[in-house]
Amino acid sequence: MSRQTEPDSPETKRTASSGSKRKKVRPGRIRERNRERILMAAEKEFSRNGFGATTVQKIADSAGLPKSNVLYYFSNKKRIYYALMDDIMGRWNEMFSKIQPEDDPATTLANFIRAKVELSRTHPLASRLFALEIIQGAPVLKDHLSTTMREWVQARAGVIQQWIDAGRMAPVDPVQLILLIWSSTQHYADFQVQILAIEDKREYTESDFQHAADFLTSVILRGCGLAP
Amino acid sequence: MSRQTEPDSPETKRTASSGSKRKKVRPGRIRERNRERILMAAEKEFSRNGFGATTVQKIADSAGLPKSNVLYYFSNKKRIYYALMDDIMGRWNEMFSKIQPEDDPATTLANFIRAKVELSRTHPLASRLFALEIIQGAPVLKDHLSTTMREWVQARAGVIQQWIDAGRMAPVDPVQLILLIWSSTQHYADFQVQILAIEDKREYTESDFQHAADFLTSVILRGCGLAP
DNA sequence: AAAAAACTGGACTATTTGGTCAGGAAATTG
DNA sequence: CAATTTCCTGACCAAATAGTCCAGTTTTTT
Numbered sequence: 180m181s182r183q184t185e186p187d188s189p190e191t192k193r194t195a196s197s198g199s200k201r202k203k204v205r206p207g208r209i210r211e212r213n214r215e216r217i218l219m220a221a222e223k224e225f226s227r228n229g230f231g232a233t234t235v236q237k238i239a240d241s242a243g244l245p246k247s248n249v250l251y252y253f254s255n256k257k258r259i260y261y262a263l264m265d266d267i268m269g270r271w272n273e274m275f276s277k278i279q280p281e282d283d284p285a286t287t288l289a290n291f292i293r294a295k296v297e298l299s300r301t302h303p304l305a306s307r308l309f310a311l312e313i314i315q316g317a318p319v320l321k322d323h324l325s326t327t328m329r330e331w332v333q334a335r336a337g338v339i340q341q342w343i344d345a346g347r348m349a350p351v352d353p354v355q356l357i358l359l360i361w362s363s364t365q366h367y368a369d370f371q372v373q374i375l376a377i378e379d380k381r382e383y384t385e386s387d388f389q390h391a392a393d394f395l396t397s398v399i400l401r402g403c404g405l406a407p
Numbered sequence: 408m409s410r411q412t413e414p415d416s417p418e419t420k421r422t423a424s425s426g427s428k429r430k431k432v433r434p435g436r437i438r439e440r441n442r443e444r445i446l447m448a449a450e451k452e453f454s455r456n457g458f459g460a461t462t463v464q465k466i467a468d469s470a471g472l473p474k475s476n477v478l479y480y481f482s483n484k485k486r487i488y489y490a491l492m493d494d495i496m497g498r499w500n501e502m503f504s505k506i507q508p509e510d511d512p513a514t515t516l517a518n519f520i521r522a523k524v525e526l527s528r529t530h531p532l533a534s535r536l537f538a539l540e541i542i543q544g545a546p547v548l549k550d551h552l553s554t555t556m557r558e559w560v561q562a563r564a565g566v567i568q569q570w571i572d573a574g575r576m577a578p579v580d581p582v583q584l585i586l587l588i589w590s591s592t593q594h595y596a597d598f599q600v601q602i603l604a605i606e607d608k609r610e611y612t613e614s615d616f617q618h619a620a621d622f623l624t625s626v627i628l629r630g631c632g633l634a635p
Numbered sequence: 636a637a638a639a640a641a642c643t644g645g646a647c648t649a650t651t652t653g654g655t656c657a658g659g660a661a662a663t664t665g
Numbered sequence: 666c667a668a669t670t671t672c673c674t675g676a677c678c679a680a681a682t683a684g685t686c687c688a689g690t691t692t693t694t695t
Contacts, residue, residue, distance in 0.1 A: 210672085227543060231460020235653065247674050250654065307542050310597070314535050314542075315455060317600045324604035332605045349629070355622040358602065362594035363587050369538070372545045374586060376552035377560045394583040401577070402630030441642095463683065473644050478684065480642095641692070651682075661672070 210252075216242045217249055218266065221259045226308040229315070230260055264312065264319050267305045272327065274298065277334075280341045284348045285405040289396050292360055296392040299368035300383070306368035332357055349404030360399065367391055444470045445477055446494065449487045454536040457543075458488055492540065492547050495533045500555065502526065505562075508569045512576045513633040516588070517624050523592035524620040528611075534596035560585055577632030588627065595619055 220242035224233045235256055239246040253259045275294060278287050299306055312320055332354060339353035367374065367388070375382065400406040448470035452461045463484055467474040481487040503522060506515050527534055540548055560582060567581035595602065595616070603610065628634045 228459055229457035229539070229543065231456055232458065234651085236651095245674055246653095247655090247676095248672090251673065254654090256653070310542055311457070311539065313601050314538055314597050315457065317604075321600065321604065324601055325607070328601070329605050329607065351626055352618070352622050354606065355619065356626070358594065358605075359591050359623070359626065362591050362598065366586065366590035369542050370590065372549065373541050373552055373556070376545075376549065377557050377586075378582065379553070379557065390580070391583065394580050395587070398579055398584070398587065398630035399626065400630075401632070402626035402628075404629070462681085464681095474683095475644055475685090476642075483684070637695085639692100639694070641690100643688105643690070645688100646686090648685080649683095652680085653678105654680105655678080656674105656676090658675100659673085661670105663668100663670070665666100665668080 213242075213244065213248070214252055216244065217252055217259065218263060222263055222304045222308060225260065225263065226304045226311065229311055230256075261319065263308065267309055268320070268323055268327070270302070270305070271298070272331070275331075278338050280338050280345075282338075284339075284342045284403070285400055288360070288400060288403065288405065292364060292396050292399065293392050295360060295364035296367060296388055296395070299364055299366075300388045303368040303371065306365055310365065310369045349402075351403055356399075356403065360395075363395055363399075441470075441472065441476070442480055444472065445480055445487065446491060450491055450532045450536060453488065453491065454532045454539065457539055458484075489547065491536065495537055496548070496551055496555070498530070498533070499526075500559075503559075506566050508566050508573075510566075512567075512570045512631070513628055516628060516631065516633070520588055520592060520624050520627065521620050523588060524595060524616055524623070527592055527594075527596035528616045531596040531599065534593055538593065538597045577630075579631055584627075584631065588623075591623055591627075 217238065221233075221238045224237050224241055227233075228237075233256075235249055236246050238259065239249045242249065249259075253262065275291065309320075312318075313324075317324055335357055336353035339348075339356060342348050343350050343353070367383075371383070380387075397406065445466065449461075449466045452465050452469055455461075456465075461484075463477055464474050466487065467477045470477065477487075481490065503519065537548075540546075541552075545552055563585055564581035567576075567584060570576050571578050571581070595611075599611070608615075625634065
């Protein structure tokens with residue numbers, strides 16, 4: 180019966196910050212700290228092994244807490260996963276500012292590319308976890324994709340289209356352009372091992388990201404007719 | 408003890424085509440057909456759930472064979488996984504032809520992009536399975552990445568560098584360029600759900616791939632100074 | 636047609652796993 | 666301080682899983 184291998188939809192999750200039912204909950208620094216520990220540990224384990232292959236015990240070990248304690252904070256494995264997805268989507272949502280038709284195309288796109296590369300650098304685990312979720316059919320995020328994220332992309336695509344109509348950049352499919360930036364930047368986090376192996380390195384350096392961002396900016400901007 | 412969640416290295420795998428020890432093995436159509444069935448089923452299951460969360464039983468069901476039969480062909484779950492990886496890498500290896508300094512940069516890159524998009528279209532499961540493996544740290548393929556694939560990329564990068572030196576295209580980092588093409592094309596298979604959700608579609612059509620390939624070719628070629 | 640080899644499938648097992656629970660420790664409150 | 670609420674945990678369990686075993690069946694070879 181409880182044979183699900185992928186989490187199903189998040190019904191009654193509670194992000195703790197919005198502790199609804201409880202009476203007087205003053206967060207309590209220990210509580211908050213443990214919750215954070217668990218989530219960090221879970222991000223690590225889930226992103227390394229995927230949801231199905233990650234055991235609660237491993238998360239607990241990695242967080243330095245007994246398993247029962249983990250299950251005290253999050254009533255079951257899925258809830259941990261949902262909480263993580265929530266965090267990730269929230270972070271991304273607030274990361275990229277709105278764009279306006281008046282903005283300069285080149286600057287705006289360049290900023291976007293840099294911000295996204297930066298995100299791959301600072302949050303590689305989250306990036307990989309997101310990728311795993313999507314590749315496996317987005318059992319949890321499917322809804323989010325077709326609402327929030329869809330609107331996010333369409334809004335930006337609209338502005339890009341206006342730039343094109345005004346002759347301020349080459350006529351390229353705006354949605355495709357966003358996807359291109361998305362994929363090429365995400366790649367640095369997700370396929371890290373492959374890139375390191377190909378470049379014969381042990382780990383990324385600061386300048387690798389700089390270099391990557393420069394490369395992407397230059398090629399994509401030129402590709403959009405935004406540079407000589 | 409047998410607590411591995413990720414497969415470890417393939418020691419004594421046998422690709423069946425090179426049945427080494429057996430005496431007189433005339434493949435036998437049933438044997439070959441079943442093996443193929445199992446691998447197809449496994450590709451489906453592994454790419455949907457990852458290695459750890461996929462059960463041998465599910466593979467068996469999906470292949471329409473009893474579990475014991477699956478384990479007769481492949482002595483354990485890891486062997487199935489290795490065999491799949493082997494197939495995938497083999498297919499990719501032979502897919503892309505060598506390139507020569509005399510070749511035309513624009514045509515060659517365009518062909519490469521098209522071939523890679525086509526691969527995403529015809530073998531989405533394999534693409535996702537590969538992605539899962541890499542994202543999770545390439546426990547099985549790590550070695551392959553730093554040998555075969557590394558050489559593959561470096562060889563191509565060398566030719567691209569020659570094109571640049573000869574002033575036949577803009578001076579962009581050749582390795583980064585290959586990575587860009589790799590990631591942006593692979594993306595169509597791996598993040599299918601995300602793309603479909605954003606574009607509000609149920610499934611890809613033939614022309615979506617055509618469109619994607621056109622877009623990528625135009626932007627990347629222009630980005631390399633290979634188009635007006 | 637007999638012998639050998641290849642294959643099939645049900646029954647079984649040792650281990651692992653997610654999750655429960657009852658009771659104890661700490662903190663908070665009156 | 667005592668009462669009450671909140672927080673924590675070891676022991677436990679039912680379900681699931683990878684892999685074994687072997688008796689029987691089918692196919693191939695002699």
